Amino acid sequence: MGVQDQAVLDENAEALGVPRKQLMESSGNAVARVVRDVAESGSAVAIVAGRGNNGGDAFVTARFLNAYDVTVNLLGRAETITTDIARENWDALQRAEVDAREVRDSTGLDLGDPDVVIDAMLGTGVTGALREPEATAAERIAETDATVVAVDVPSGIDADTGEVAGAAVDADHVVTFHDQKPGLVELDADVTVADIGIPDAAERFVERGDLLRLSRDPQSHKGDHGEVLVIGGGPYTGAPALTAQAAFRAGADLVRVACPSSVAREVQSFSEGIIVRPFTGDLLEPGHVDQLLDRAVENDVVVIGPGLGNATGTLEAVREFLAEFDGRAVIDADALQVVPDADTDATLLCTPHQGELRTMGGETDDDWETRAELVADFAADLDQTLLVKGAYDVISDGGRTRVNRTGNPGMTVGGTGDVLAGASGALLATQKPIHAGAIAAYANGRAGDLAVEEFGHGLVAPDLVDALPTALWGETDE
Numbered sequence: 050m051g052v053q054d055q056a057v058l059d060e061n062a063e064a065l066g067v068p069r070k071q072l073m074e075s076s077g078n079a080v081a082r083v084v085r086d087v088a089e090s091g092s093a094v095a096i097v098a099g100r101g102n103n104g105g106d107a108f109v110t111a112r113f114l115n116a117y118d119v120t121v122n123l124l125g126r127a128e129t130i131t132t133d134i135a136r137e138n139w140d141a142l143q144r145a146e147v148d149a150r151e152v153r154d155s156t157g158l159d160l161g162d163p164d165v166v167i168d169a170m171l172g173t174g175v176t177g178a179l180r181e182p183e184a185t186a187a188e189r190i191a192e193t194d195a196t197v198v199a200v201d202v203p204s205g206i207d208a209d210t211g212e213v214a215g216a217a218v219d220a221d222h223v224v225t226f227h228d229q230k231p232g233l234v235e236l237d238a239d240v241t242v243a244d245i246g247i248p249d250a251a252e253r254f255v256e257r258g259d260l261l262r263l264s265r266d267p268q269s270h271k272g273d274h275g276e277v278l279v280i281g282g283g284p285y286t287g288a289p290a291l292t293a294q295a296a297f298r299a300g301a302d303l304v305r306v307a308c309p310s311s312v313a314r315e316v317q318s319f320s321e322g323i324i325v326r327p328f329t330g331d332l333l334e335p336g337h338v339d340q341l342l343d344r345a346v347e348n349d350v351v352v353i354g355p356g357l358g359n360a361t362g363t364l365e366a367v368r369e370f371l372a373e374f375d376g377r378a379v380i381d382a383d384a385l386q387v388v389p390d391a392d393t394d395a396t397l398l399c400t401p402h403q404g405e406l407r408t409m410g411g412e413t414d415d416d417w418e419t420r421a422e423l424v425a426d427f428a429a430d431l432d433q434t435l436l437v438k439g440a441y442d443v444i445s446d447g448g449r450t451r452v453n454r455t456g457n458p459g460m461t462v463g464g465t466g467d468v469l470a471g472a473s474g475a476l477l478a479t480q481k482p483i484h485a486g487a488i489a490a491y492a493n494g495r496a497g498d499l500a501v502e503e504f505g506h507g508l509v510a511p512d513l514v515d516a517l518p519t520a521l522w523g524e525t526d527e
């Protein structure tokens with residue numbers, strides 16, 4: 050599990066009532082257990098702690114090692130500890146009069162001749178080569194004959210890649226938390242994966258921690274939040290307009306709608322920001338496919354289906370489009386029935402409700418856990434990602450399966466599915482399909498929950514569109 054996945058999980062655990070400080074307590078305890086395995090009681094243990102939560106874990110460890118001769122070396126001043134929970138654990142050591150000192154500069158670090166060194170300088174928060182005083186402290190650790198136990202990851206190693214930008218601590222044992230980290234796999238050390246009490250539900254349910262993915266990797270996206278092409282409309286005009294507006298509100302930079310010319314004016318009138326690209330006639334037909342493929346490559350994501358209807362020619366056009374398209378697409382509404390026999394290289398996020406799922410040949414069940422298994426199997430068969438809407442939405446790519454619990458019965462009003470398709474389209478521009486589906490379902494449901502507070506069961510789909518930005522980026526309840 051990567052660092053970003055772990056951060057999502059921690060925040061989800063917090064949302065489920067298991068605060069990080071409790072996880073830190075388990076982490077510190079797990080490190081102490083390994084120390085007891087490698088050194089008998091009475092041994093000298095030197096803790097070298099940084100100012101982040103990696104250090105905080107080791108402050109906890111010190112409390113679990115009453116039977117040992119423990120000294121704690123904090124690299125830096127206590128006022129500069131970066132998190133409240135690490136500081137609270139430092140303060141607890143002070144009040145307990147544990148031998149815990151601040152090391153103002155690296156020349157002042159004297160580890161003596163310990164039996165065990167606990168490396169708690171840096172964990173998943175490391176960026177680049179070790180700076181001072183950590184770099185010198187790593188050398189001091191290497192000079193001892195001690196058994197080195199690293200907290201979470203040996204300081205200086207990138208937990209995601211295993212890369213070492215400068216020097217790193219050479220650990221004998223690593224105690225990492227919850228799950229193995231990719232950067233530890235090749236390591237020549239004994240790695241213990243400790244269960245720190247993160248509930249399975251933090252992985253299963255979509256919670257506010259999932260929103261952390263939206264701020265991921267500022268460099269890699271360079272503020273590019275995607276261009277979305279909605280292919281929809283004909284028998285219906287409101288649907289593609291809602292989808293397009295939702296894509297905007299969910300962060301897309303540009304939204305274009307390709308629709309029959311008969312409805313272009315109406316679709317345009319819903320929102321000035323939408324760029325309408327009409328094609329001739331009043332329905333999507335196979336003759337339009339080449340033109341749509343040309344348009345599609347100008348965009349990061351295509352959303353196909355809202356308001357298209359199910360005329361034979363329209364479905365044939367969708368089939369022909371998918372046969373040639375190899376980008377990313379959200380498939381909704383009538384277009385969904387084409388997916389099971391589609392011969393396509395495209396990456397699809399399909400957003401059926403349970404009736405549409407059955408039309409696709411999928412099975413469903415009243416019990417959400419059974420439904421989650423059925424959806425996972427069907428996603429694996431299709432080799433695509435499914436977001437199956439319901440009171441509990443199920444999102445699966447066949448490998449990972451998530452369940453979303455936001456939303457309320459007021460959302461049975463028409464158009465909320467179109468909003469979800471638009472949000473999914475915007476998110477698919479920057480996220481893997483499984484994350485795009487999970488976050489879209491969560492945000493759409495939360496937008497519905499915000500709208501119901503204001504309008505009760507008089508809420509309408511445009512209220513969800515307006516609430517989407519708050520649902521995605523607003524303050525969440527603590």
Ligand SMILES: NC(=O)C1=CN([C@@H]2O[C@H](COP(=O)(O)OP(=O)(O)OC[C@H]3O[C@@H](n4cnc5c(N)ncnc54)[C@H](O)[C@@H]3O)[C@@H](O)[C@H]2O)[C@H](O)CC1
Pocket residue numbers: 055059069072073076099100101102103104105106131132170171172173174175176177178179180181183200201202226227
């Ligand atoms: N679920 C879990 O796995 C839990 C893990 N926990 C532990 O928390 C750390 C991560 O804590 P964090 O505060 O985010 O980061 P670090 O302690 O690793 O470091 C942050 C600190 O370090 C500075 N810094 C960054 N790069 C360098 C560098 N190259 N040289 C010097 N200093 C650097 C940065 O400025 C920050 O001040 C995780 O590893 C676990 O040990 C928690 O206990 C909760 C559950």
Ligand SMILES: [K+]
Pocket residue numbers: 103168169170171172199200201202203204
């Ligand atoms: K460490």
